[in-house]
Every structure is written in C-alpha cells, then in structure tokens.
Amino acid sequence: MEIKDKAKMIPIPSSGILNENDIGKQPILECINLGIEFGGLKAVDNFNLTIGRTEIAGLIGPNGAGKTTIFNLLTKVYQPTHGTILLDGKDTHNMNTVQVSRAGIARTFQNIRLFSNMSVEDNVKVAMNNSMNYSLAEGILRLPRYWGQEKKAHNKAIELLDFMGMADVADVKAGSLPYGAQRRIEIVRALATDPKLLLLDEPAAGMNPSETEELMHNIKKIRDEFQIAVMLIEHDMNLVMGICEGICVINFGKVLAKGTPEQIASNPAVIEAYLGSSDD
C-alpha cells in the first residue's frame, strides 16, 4: 500500500510526445511504478508509461528485457507485485484477464495462440462472445435471437477479416494457414473484442519485407479506422521507427529511454544496450 500511495504523489511520467489528437484527453493507459518479482528476481521494475488514446507506441529492448512480461502484466496473465495500471483512468487492480479484456485491452501473442482447430471465422467470432447475449437454450432451439445475433456476428467477422484482406480464408481451419496469415488473424481476433488498446507482441516476426510493409500499413489503418491506441513489441527496427510515434526502450526490466523515434535512434544508452559498449 505504501508504494501505491507514494506513486500517487509522483507526477505521472509520460513519454511526453502524445499524438496531437490526444492532447488534453485522458490517456488510455498509465502505468505507475509497475513491477513484478519472481522469487526475488525483478523481471519488471519501476515501469512508468503513458499512452495516448490514438497513439502508436513501441516497446523495444534486447531479448529477455521483460517486454512480453509487461504485456502479461497489462492483461493480468501475471498479477503485478508493485504499482498501478490505469486503463482509461480506471484502476485495474482487482481485475482478472477476462475483466481486463472486457474493459478494452486486446492482445496478440509472440508464439501464436490461435484456436487452431476452429475455422478462421469462428476464431474471430469467439472474440465477439461478449457482444452477444442469447442463452444456451436459445442457441440449442435456434430461436430468432440466435439467428439475428449470429448473422450480425458473421457480417462483422467477415468485415473485419476483409479489413485485413483475409475474407477469402474465412472457412479454412486456422491452424492450417501459413505463419504470416495466422499472425494477421490474431490481430483480427483481437480487434473483434472491440478494444481501446491493442497490444501486438512481435507482429512482424517471421514475415518477409513485403509482408512487413503491408503490416505497417495495416497497423496505421487500424489506428485511423478504429481510433484506438496500439502498443507493439518488435525487433524489426524499420517497422518500429517507421510507424511508432513514441518509443520506450527497456533493458533488464527497467526503462532505459523514452522518446520519439529520432531521439531513441540517437540515444547512446540505447545503442549501447543493443550493440554492447565498446571496449575503448
């Protein structure tokens, strides 16, 4: 409790480069002194970050720096041991993964986690579960509400898949698709939950340059179309520097630097973390 109170007194640190549209608006995400310990090992320590409502933010750092752990903390896959997460101004302290998802955080995974035995369309429809409310009995008896909501869900799923150029594989089993396509479906599935903040964990991993190019375009399109914030972990610097408005670099679970792509690219601490210090 003591830590939390102290945290409240410190002015909220931000990357300070909120998207122009977001100035004066409630940020979508505020992490205050966020941290987690695994048996004494501080995997993430004193992590502070603010993300604007329509910002595209990048989270970078060397392998093992704690990037995915931060995503797991935000989605409550892990419960943070320190600090506060404010989602749209609301403390997510007592929420679990399901509640956080309903509150508006959607994510993709570094090692793809699709529902691989289900069709692509069903994968997307699973994510719309909370926007439907017909009961099991109505589903079994196929009452009008079932047909109405299923039709709506089908149309929305196809629309979202079409948005990412995947409508033609709607009936295919998700697990049988190529790697890049599976990554895109994960993004569509995340979008189907109607999020306010989309977390992308290495969306370009395993993609060739032209696919990456398309992905960059798509991420921008998602932000512009749905007016949501996107936070992404990525090792592909072309992608990060190309589309992120704010970048946060972490190393050994601690924030190393925050700033615009230009500031980050010229920051000596960042270069050292990535390339190692010179011996001279």
Place this chain on the structure above:
Amino acid sequence: MKKLLRKDNIKNLSSYILVIVAFVVCQILIGAKAMPSMYQSLLIPVCVYIVMALSLNLTVGILGELSLGHAGFMSVGAFTGVAIALALKEVITATWLLLAVAMVCGAIMAAIFGVIIGIPVLRLKGDYLAIVTLAFGEIIKSLFTNLYMGIDPEGGFHIGLITKPEDLVEGSKMLINGSIGISGVQKISTFTAGFILIIISLIIIFNTVKSRTGRAIMAIRDNRIAAECVGINITKYKMTAFVLSAAIAGAAGALYSLNYSTISATKFDFNTSILILVFVVLGGQGNMIGSIIAAAVLTILPEALRQFADYRMLVYAIVLILIMLATNNPTLKMFFDKIKKAIRFKKKEEAKEDM
C-alpha cells in the same frame, strides 16, 4: 444459404440421416420378424451406449478434458429414473409419459451432480482432472450401493445410508435396497424412446457447438490463455459443457435402467466408464458420427462373438486393437485424405461450371 450446406453441416446432417436410416431399417426388420431376438434385446443398450458416447464426446472431444467417471452420471440418472418411475407408477399410467418423466428427472439429477462434482474438478487440468473424475465415479457407485430408500404406506419417503432407515413401518415399500439395488422395475424403455433420445442428444450437441457457447468451449480447449484474453469466462463455459454432458448421460442412464427388471450400482463401475471412453477414442474425439458407429459396433460385437464361447473377450480385444491400428495407420489416413481431396476438387470444378 449456400453456406448452410457446407462441410460440417453436411457431416452433422449425415449423422442424423445415419441414425434415422438405422432406426427405420431396424423397425422394418422387427416388423418382418427377420431380426433374431438376441439382437432385438440389444437395441436399447445400443441406443443407450450411443448416447453415452455422444455425451462423453462433448467432454472429451469438444471441451478437451478427459473424464473417467462418466458411468457415475449414468448411474445417478438410472437410480433417479427408476425411483421416479416406481414412485409415479400409479399417477402416470401412460408408459411413454412415465418414461419421459423418468428420463427428464434422471437428466436433472445428473446435472445437479455435474454441478457439485464440476466445482472442484474443473479447477484441475489434464491428468489430474481425469483421476479426480475417476474418484468421483467410484464415490457415486459406493453411495448407491449403500443407499436405502423406502416409502411408507402414507407416501412418505425414508432415506438411510449404510443401514435401512429405522423408522420404516411395517408394510412400507423399499425403493432402493442397498447393494441389491432396485428390483421389480417395470420395463418401460422402448427402442423408439432410445431413437428419440439419440436424435435429441445430437440436436443438443450440434446446436451447442454451432452457438456462441460451443465456440467458447472449443476456444478453451484449443488455447486457454488466448480464450481468457478475448474475454471468455473459463469456469462458466467449462461448467456448461460438463453439466450438459452429465445431463445427457443421466437421461441415458434412466433409459438403460428401465430396460431391466433389476438395477444395481455395480453395473455402472469403472469398466463401464472406460468402455464408453473406448467408444469415443475409437470413433474419434469430437467426431459424433464416429462415436455413434463405434458405440453400436462395439456393443453388438461381444454378442455377435458368442460362437467363440470362451474366447469371446479375447477376440473382442484383438478386434479392438486391429481397429485402432487401422484407423491410426498413416498410410490409410493418407489414402482417405486423398479420397477426400479428390471429392472436394470435383465439387470445386462443378461449382466453377455452375458459374
């Protein structure tokens, strides 16, 4: 509309058609007196085991959790059904209605047990869950071997565990008599009821799978963390699948018990649970039509092997091994896949021509 006639819909439809055709053929054979009485007496057990296999397939194939105590739910349904049928014998004279009421009560009671068992069991995963369901199956069995229930002449119920209820007056009727179970059961199960139960189970399972509930259940099976991250309440949907599966098993249990004049808890032991699991594994997890065929064949097979006398179970085991090997043979699988692809290709060509 064209979509409704695709892949999984065709598979579901073929399950219904298979069951209906089999029912009609059996009825014709019975009508023509061409069916040996040995097989005729097997018709209801076959229906029961098909329904059991379908309901277990909901837990194993759709929810993806191994349950080794499924006969426990069958037993709950059986005892409830028989007790209800005995208690309401005078009130409801139409046997079909009595049977229906007994089956519904059996299903409800099994569902209640499903909830009670589900609360601790569904917190576990994988092997641990399987072992605990096994334990619960045994608990239910020993519960019923030690249960005494009687009705006094005024119509009051008396229940005792381990010993007979002491306050039971002279002239009252014992409903459940401990390890002897229930005797003097009116045989009211019919083949038609079995057929209807199969159809209802198929409708429930297929329509559940195609609803938002079914998708959530399958999502949990495929990837629990991802399901949680898209807002699926794991406990709720696991419980739904588990209870639904228990309820269907309960109805099947009632149908089963009302086919015999006596019923005892030892009929629903671990072996029965495993037998049902064998149907599901052999038919393919999540494959309902496979469960139907496997349950029917493996229920009839031991009887058909009677001519081998003492070697009957040996032959049964060997046949089982051979079927398992054959269905899991990679060369055979490839062969079937090729056929499937050829058919699909043909259909695509036709579709193109149509355009």
